[in-house]
Amino acid sequence: MRIRVDPDKCTGHARCYGLAPELFSVDDYGLSSVVGDGTVPPELEDKARLAIANCPEYAIEDVSG
Amino acid sequence: MTDVRPVADWKTDFDVLSPAYVDDPFSIWDDLRESCPVAHSDRRGSTWLPTTYKDVVDLAHDIEHFSSLDITVIPFTGEEPEEPVLPYGVPPISADPPLHTFTRRLLLPWFSHRKVESYEAMTRELCAGLVESFLADGRADAAADYAQQIPVRVIAAILGVPAELSDTFTGWVRAVLEFADDMEVRRDGTIALIEYFVAEVERRKQHPGDDLLSALLQTEVDGQPIEDSIVLGVAALTLIAGVDTTWSAIGSSLWHLATHPEDAKTLATDPEAMPLAIEELLRAYSPVTMARVVTGDVEFEGCPMHAGDKVLMNFPAANRDPAAFENPDAVVLDRAHNRHVAFGSGIHRCAGSNLARMELRVAIEEWLKRIPEFRIEEGAEVTWAGGQVRGPRSVPVVFP
Numbered sequence: 041m042r043i044r045v046d047p048d049k050c051t052g053h054a055r056c057y058g059l060a061p062e063l064f065s066v067d068d069y070g071l072s073s074v075v076g077d078g079t080v081p082p083e084l085e086d087k088a089r090l091a092i093a094n095c096p097e098y099a100i101e102d103v104s105g
Numbered sequence: 106m107t108d109v110r111p112v113a114d115w116k117t118d119f120d121v122l123s124p125a126y127v128d129d130p131f132s133i134w135d136d137l138r139e140s141c142p143v144a145h146s147d148r149r150g151s152t153w154l155p156t157t158y159k160d161v162v163d164l165a166h167d168i169e170h171f172s173s174l175d176i177t178v179i180p181f182t183g184e185e186p187e188e189p190v191l192p193y194g195v196p197p198i199s200a201d202p203p204l205h206t207f208t209r210r211l212l213l214p215w216f217s218h219r220k221v222e223s224y225e226a227m228t229r230e231l232c233a234g235l236v237e238s239f240l241a242d243g244r245a246d247a248a249a250d251y252a253q254q255i256p257v258r259v260i261a262a263i264l265g266v267p268a269e270l271s272d273t274f275t276g277w278v279r280a281v282l283e284f285a286d287d288m289e290v291r292r293d294g295t296i297a298l299i300e301y302f303v304a305e306v307e308r309r310k311q312h313p314g315d316d317l318l319s320a321l322l323q324t325e326v327d328g329q330p331i332e333d334s335i336v337l338g339v340a341a342l343t344l345i346a347g348v349d350t351t352w353s354a355i356g357s358s359l360w361h362l363a364t365h366p367e368d369a370k371t372l373a374t375d376p377e378a379m380p381l382a383i384e385e386l387l388r389a390y391s392p393v394t395m396a397r398v399v400t401g402d403v404e405f406e407g408c409p410m411h412a413g414d415k416v417l418m419n420f421p422a423a424n425r426d427p428a429a430f431e432n433p434d435a436v437v438l439d440r441a442h443n444r445h446v447a448f449g450s451g452i453h454r455c456a457g458s459n460l461a462r463m464e465l466r467v468a469i470e471e472w473l474k475r476i477p478e479f480r481i482e483e484g485a486e487v488t489w490a491g492g493q494v495r496g497p498r499s500v501p502v503v504f505p
């Protein structure tokens with residue numbers, strides 16, 4: 041699984057970071073980005089789905105393709 | 106509070122200050138979603154009340170037609186001063202881009218995750234001390250003795266203003282937000298608050314500290330210092346936005362736990378349940394309704410909106426919409442799909458949301474650590490305030 045954060049949609053609710061700090065980092069202005077290239081280790085896939093389902097701006101995408 | 110005429114028809118004549126709405130807005134929103142999802146009223150100027158998640162989010166994102174230049178739910182109808190004291194209002198909340206953009210960037214780093222972590226120890230100590238002060242009594246007012254005491258002191262520390270003035274600050278903020286339909290109380294509160302910050306700004310210019318207010322005064326934007334009136338507005342906003350809101354969220358959450366002992370037990374025994382539970386409590390008891398002003402005639406969801414009309418940003422109703430949340434009126438502490446908008450949506454997303462979450466979590470943790478079981482005192486009355494911010498003002502509990 042691979043995910044990305046759309047910087048145009050993210051407004052910094054930080055729900056992703058709160059639920060899965062292993063997968064996201066949030067800068068001082070609240071903008072979130074994925075850690076590394078966004079590849080999600082299998083044991084964190086549930087957490088990634090949880091983050092996707094809680095982002096109020098629909099800014100996190102599953103780009104596994 | 107002034108008397109409010111009873112509401113016979115919520116579709117065409119709603120009043121958010123009606124006691125029926127303050128007590129139980131949930132059933133009113135349910136009816137409106139079925140019959141008239143964007144209600145209208147002329148009671149306080151032409152005002153629209155959306156009730157669905159989709160409409161509220163769409164409105165929040167359409168900053169071209171729905172401006173933040175007036176975000177008050179209860180319009181100010183008192184006498185305006187000839188020279189406005191805050192010509193720029195209280196940005197970023199009462200601003201559109203570009204003023205919004207740069208003032209928001211000034212504030213955000215003060216409420217980043219990292220910064221908020223550094224406020225946690227102080228918050229924990231404060232909460233622990235408050236609980237210890239009434240623990241032996243076996244009873245307390247969870248709203249007035251506890252919730253109300255916390256955010257104002259945390260914000261005071263961040264702004265670098267003395268904690269001894271907390272009760273005074275609380276009084277001003279309530280005058281602005283809670284007693285907003287009494288124009289005199291509201292104007293006096295606003296003036297007192299601004300005068301205080303005017304004096305503080307002068308003091309900080311002489312003796313800068315490592316606080317938010319001093320930092321704002323030293324910041325330059327495009328090589329120029331920020332105008333004093335902008336600094337004043339931003340500082341005043343931090344106090345206004347960070348106090349009533351957070352205290353209401355803490356109070357509602359404790360009220361919920363007092364009336365749902367099984368949930369109190371879950372949170373007292375399973376610390377891992379906390380992160381999702383906090384979001385669920387924020388969803389179910391969202392305290393904050395905002396407003397927008399219509400910039401030009403526009404049709405929204407079939408409603409003919411005119412320039413100057415108000416639209417209430419009903420984030421609390423959005424969070425109870427069955428189209429967006431399964432079984433929305435149930436508090437499900439481990440709800441896994443929860444895109445709640447208690448902190449708004451779009452460019453005005455609450456700049457203090459990391460701080461608010463931390464305060465709410467720590468306040469509940471420190472309470473439950475010492476008082477895992479508690480209930481509403483028999484015969485005692487729980488009272489709620491509503492309007493721009495909804496939350497309990499008295500929650501008498503016993504913990505024998």
Ligand code: HEM
Binds near residue numbers: 176197209212
């Ligand atoms: C549970 C507590 C809180 C709730 C529910 C809440 C809710 C909100 C909401 C709904 C907005 C969006 C306003 C809009 O769309 O017009 C907002 C904005 C804002 N809030 Fe909060 N808030 C809380 C606590 C705080 C705290 C502790 C602070 C800290 C100072 C704060 C500072 C702000 C600021 C500065 C804005 C304006 C952001 C902008 O316009 O870009 N809030 N808040």
Ligand code: SF4
Binds near residue numbers: 055056
């Ligand atoms: S939850 Fe969504 S909007 Fe919030 S920081 Fe994460 S990606 Fe951005």
